[in-house]
Amino acid sequence: MLIRNVYRPMVFSCQTTEPLADVARQMVEHKVGALAVLDGERLVGIITERDLVTALAASADPTSQRAADYASTQIRTAALEEDSLDVARRMLEEGIRHLPVYEGGRCVGMVSMRDLLALEAWAA
Structure with a gap:
């Protein structure tokens, strides 16, 4: 698919x-585990729940x-026309949970x- x-x-x-507190609030409000990080309108990174935990562990x-x-600044992406299985494999190999x-x-x-x-579970 x-x-x-x-x-x-x-x-x-x-x-x-x-501020990280506002980032966390947005994640909770939108019920998501990651946000795109923008500089104006340009995507410059992605910040995840894992990044917030890292910040708190560092006493930030x-x-x-x-x-x-x-934020993670080495952004990996997926394309709309990519096969979901290929994307899933890439995410597993790279230890990534969210891709723009x-x-x-x-x-x-x-x-x-x-x-x-969820796609895999529904297909079963």
Whole structure:
């Protein structure tokens, strides 16, 4: 199945300067495990629940530390026309739980391991 059929076609995001506490609130509000990190309108990273845990373990102050301080900046992406099994394998190999989905050079959504696992469970 193509990623086009399983990804979440909404981009929940935060700005690089947003405090980690606000990032966490947005994740809870949107019920997601990752946010795209933007500098203006340009995607510069992704911040995940795991990144927030890392920040807290380092005793970071969630009201003064910013999203850019803990975001992953080596962004891997998926394309709408990629096969979901290929994307799932790549995510497993690289230890990634969330991938921004791109079409025509623009981020159009996010796919998570949970999305891909649900696809597998429904197919069974």
